[in-house]
Amino acid sequence: MEVIPALWEWFTRPEVWHGPGGIPTRLAEHIGYSVLALGLAALIAVPVGLITGHTGRGGFLAVSLANVARALPTMGVLLLVVLLAGIGLLPVLIALVALAVPPILVNTYEGVRGVDPQLRDAAQGMGMRGRQVLMQLELPVALPLLLVGLRTAAIQVVSTATIAAYVGIGGLGRYIFDGQSSRQYDMMLGGVLLVVVLAVVVTSVFAGARRLLVAPGIRHHTTASS
Structure with a gap:
């Protein structure tokens, strides 16, 4: 199968762009799951990181637990939560939040x-x-690294949110799973390409956020030191 002609043929089908299984709907589902998971992870991780970093207490434990969580297989976490809570949005969110924190x-x-x-x-x-030291000094100085953490988490979540299709929810992963199961490889490759493009867009969004939110002096100092 010629990859580029097959992708072109799939993307130019009218039915691919309409209905509940169309690209706009699947893309909206995928972005929705990803934004929700990233937001929940940020609500957990940012305050813990700020407080432990500011006080110096509990930081080693928090970072150690975070590094242990990095080693957990996302699909394994998903299957475990599915067994405990059943099929639905909850197991997907738990798995993605555990990945992003x-x-x-x-x-x-x-x-x-x-x-x-x-x-x-x-x-x-x-x-x-x-509190003033934390919010007016430490947070602005730490913002470049914080945004790097958010960007890394966002890319991982966007890439891994395809597992939502594994438990029948939706998102761009439907194209990958359905295409593989039905041997429609043009659909599967189209789903993969959409996820890659979305990850590139996320990277660009965080690059723009860095220019807007980080003070020029801090931004230049971070670039020079890295």
């Missing part, structure tokens, strides 16, 4: 801990309290 938590923690101690001393000397 570690990079966000570790990068947030490392970003805060990497703030120059002299800057903290200067801020405290100006009368800043602990």
Whole structure:
């Protein structure tokens, strides 16, 4: 099978762009699952990373647990939760959140801990309290690494959200699973290409967010140090 002609033929079919199984619907499902999972992971990981990084207490335990979670196979977590909770959106979200939490938590923690101690001393000397130091100094300085963690997690979630199709929910993974099971390899390759394109778009979005949210001085310093 010629890959490019087969993909072109599949993408130019009218039925591929309409109905509940069309690309717009599947793409919306995939983005919805991914955004929800990433948002839940950020709500868990960012506060933990900020607090442990700021106080220096519990950071080793949190990072160690995050690194252990990185080693967990996402499909294994999904199957385990399916056995416990049944088929539905919940097992998919749990598996994706477990995948997304570690990079966000570790990068947030490392970003805060990497703030120059002299800057903290200067801020405290100006009368800043602990919360003010965290929000006005440590968070802005740690923001580049925090965004790297979010970007890494987002790409992993977008790529892995195809497992939603494994439990019959939907998303772009339907094209991959359905195409493989029915031996419609043009459909399967089309699904893979859509996921890759979406991952590239996510990378571009976070590159733009870095330019908008990170102060130029911090951005240039981070680029120079890396």
